[in-house]
Amino acid sequence: MIVDILQLANEAQRKKEINPEVINATVGMYFNEEGCVGGMPSVFQGFKTLNENQVLPYPASDGGEPFKSNVISWVLGSYEDKLRKSLYIAASATPGGSGAIAGTFAIYANPGDYVFVSDIRWQYDRYAASKKLKLFEHNTFIDGHFDLDSFESRLEKLCKIQKQVIIVVNDPCHNPTGYTLSMDEWKEMLIIFNKFKENDIVFMYDLAYLEFTDEKDARLKISYLDVLAPHVLTIITFSGSKTFGIYGLRMGAAIALSKDETKIKNFRNAFIEEARGSWSATPKAAIELLNYFSDKKNQLAFFLDLENMKASVQLRSKMFKTQASEIGLETHPFKSGFYTIVLAKDPEEAFKKLLDHQIYTIPMAGGIRIALCSLPLKEIDGLAHRIQKIINE
DSSP: OOOOHHHHHHHHHHHHHHOTTOEEOOSSOOBOTTSOBOOOHHHHHHHHTOOGGGTSSOOOTTOOHHHHHHHHHHHHGGGHHHHHTTOEEEEEEEEHHHHHHHHHHHHHOOTTOEEEEESSOSSHHHHHHHTTOEEEEEOOEETTEEOHHHHHHHHHHHHHHOSEEEEEEEOSSOTTTOOOOOHHHHHHHHHHHHHOTTSEEEEEEEOTTGGGOOSSSTTTTGGGGGGSOTTEEEEEEEEHHHHTTOGGGOEEEEEEEESOHHHHHHHHHHHHHHHHHTTOOOOHHHHHHHHHHTSGGGHHHHHHHHHHHHHHHHHHHHHHHHHHHHHTOOBOOOOSSSEEEEEOSSHHHHHHHHHHTTEEOEEETTEEEEEGGGOOHHHHTTHHHHHHHHHTO
């Protein structure tokens, strides 16, 4: 069952304004303990420093040179120099991470092609359907870990069917489960990519929740991308909308990395053409806000806000997971992030039962997604027990 998450979230918000007892656990936006969206005062202050010329005009379709340089530096962090020594790198602005996903599907697949995805996933289905693409699934988990055997065996089958294959990996803080690949799992995945040298692999690395991982070094995995062989094109889909809590401003980027220079030249041209023929340009304010926070003198307040926001989300997650575990309410493996999945034999039925009790969730494969990022602690406390009771009625 695929629902319109944003429409459902707006409905839940309207109901909550009438009845504060409504639980709105639908959408991946951070609300603070007082119920206000954002959680980053530094970002709103930064936005207010922008002048008319930084907000109103059209930007370049790819974001312009300062933005492209800044977003590459932001995402690659301290590993930028290392990666530039062996990889060609380019970037294009997109309307949120969603724009980067849609653009990648449009450019690197033909109608009727398959896209390689996990069986538990965010709604990539919508992007695939709009381009007349099909999904080819692998199993996500086995015994509480990522199922690398299924990943490799299913990819092998697809690579025999199709020359060019888009592989979608959402990590860290996988939406919708909150799982994060271990370093061993990550390294093994890169080894698997390198095995399929007869194919053109487009590795779509969806790291929308990069800044919200509990890993000590959020960018360590990115530093290993230089082990990939020339037949692999990595496209990082970056969500500045999530990073900066500016969900409606639609800040995003597609960042391409490859040892094959031709692949990067083609990426530059293709994304400009896709932008001009689809969304025209990313909002100018989003472009300039990323440029503003790329200046180190503007970063201290932001990173303090980010740490507070991460700590808040982790505290909420810990409360829910602890209480769920105490009563035997099962979830998929969880490490960190905005969401968790409560397992349910019939997700649609569980979703409808909870809706009858004014608890808004999202039905997903195998269960219902709870957006812990949007719920204050007072609403999370006891929620696991309520959910268990309702779905077992």
